[in-house]
Amino acid sequence: MMKASPKLSTATKKKVVDLRGRIAPQSTIIAVGAGKGGVGKSFFSSSLAYFLAQMGHKTLLVDMDLGAANLHTWLGEGLPSKGINEFMKDTNLTIGDVISPTMKNNLHLISGASEGLYNGDISDAEKSRLLSALYNYPTDYIILDLGAGTHTSTLDYFLMAQHHVVVFTPEPSSIENAYRFMKAVFYRKIRRYGSRLDIDQRIEHITKNNHNIKSPRDLLNTLHKEFPEISKDLKEVMNQLQFQIVLNQIRTAQDRNLGKGIKSVCQRHFGLPCEFLGALSYDNAVWQSLRQKKHLLVANPYSHLYAQIMAMARKLADPSQPKNMVS
């Protein structure tokens, strides 16, 4: 995987072509998803973006919640005049035309607000145009704040990133929905990106032969054993998907263990390495600062959350951080 070095200025960044002839993205893209609304995706995305900008990285925060966008509010900004909607409607616009600066140095925003645009209304061609515009936009970090649910567009936005963050809260319904989202992501990935490996046919073959497949991991293991000739490519494709788990709104120390437990369960279930990025405390200051139209990190730098988010931003931003890839 190619990773844009944050030290490089955007001007000197060249298009990097990997071994397969694919063009590597012009930034490090971090997608933030969840199964359920209201768990804190926007809070986390905006906070992460804030810290990355603080650390000196040129950061673009994109509100991909096309139906009900509100990211500008989190940053304490007014509603920008242009955003994703305008980009989608007017094919003469480039992605640069709809980016707005913010009060924070290095931090830029693409708003998704104004009147509703629904995932279901977007054609494949429109979706590709948006994806490739973001993919080819040269900057240090792009953070995608996704909408809730498992619409295929949402899954594709999530999969275009190199970092796959999933936000949980300790409530069972949030956990269940997040797992459902992750399963949908997994199957979208294996079907879409494995299509050149005849994955559909092979999966059908395996299930017809009555192997005992209860989880994505069983599926991977069986594919890997039954079809050794694709095993290498399949591993390469699937190893790109490493979930990074954030547990938001924790209230007790025990909740922190829950985060580690979720990571273990995901690893067992998907058979892919996952990471527990960290836990975020529940703090009334979050909605209080929102009401003051200021970002929490500006309004209340003494919150526990400040250090917690900073630690996660550092983890994500450090390119030397070892990734436990499966060989």
Place this chain on the structure above:
Amino acid sequence: MYQEEETSFYDLLEISPSAGPTEIYEAYQRARETYSPHSAAIYSMFTEEEARELLRLVDEAYSTLSNRSRKRAYDLRLGLLDDEELKNETPNAYHSHPNKSPEKQDSLVEERKVGRAEEGWTGIVKVHRKVDPLPEGQERTRFSTYTVDAQFEKDIEDVEECDGSFLQKIREYKNVPLQELSEAMKTSRSTLRALEENELDRLPVQVFTRGIVVQYCRMLGLDEHKVVAAYMTYYKSQKST
């Protein structure tokens, strides 16, 4: 006859084989909490029964890894100890021919090989445990026992291209009835017969046929990479003419 169990206990507890006692204990506590019936982390991912099974495995992992000699025996079985170490401890096991070495060491060698070859996605290792000793010169498949014919074994080993009749010859050599094979593979007898009699038009499309041959070889305990490749070479040459 064959027991297949999923084990790397290390993988289950998410620790490295070099972890010390404290680390093992902490990992055990964490895993117990994660897979306990009321844990929120397993909610909707594992059924109650699967969770119970995982808990049982977690306990077994701890009772094995927390005991020095049991841990050592386990590491040996997984092939985690390096060759030198192993050679010094059981000098005959690694180098002698499996059929000629004493039974206990024999199965040790088998497991070592399996443990290394079958690394899965997260390093999960399947360990096959062999039971019931066999008289010298005999080998077994999961269906049958047969007398080893060194010449024919060599022919199989050297094969570069082979048709279905060769597969049939192997099956008969290993005394495996078509009916039993068909049941175990969940593949009809007529398909298997088409395979053995080279009636390629009655076989499914290439990936499926390949899958059938993979399973066929696996059931007969053959080096699947070799034999499948040999068969597919034949298959493709027939299809292209």
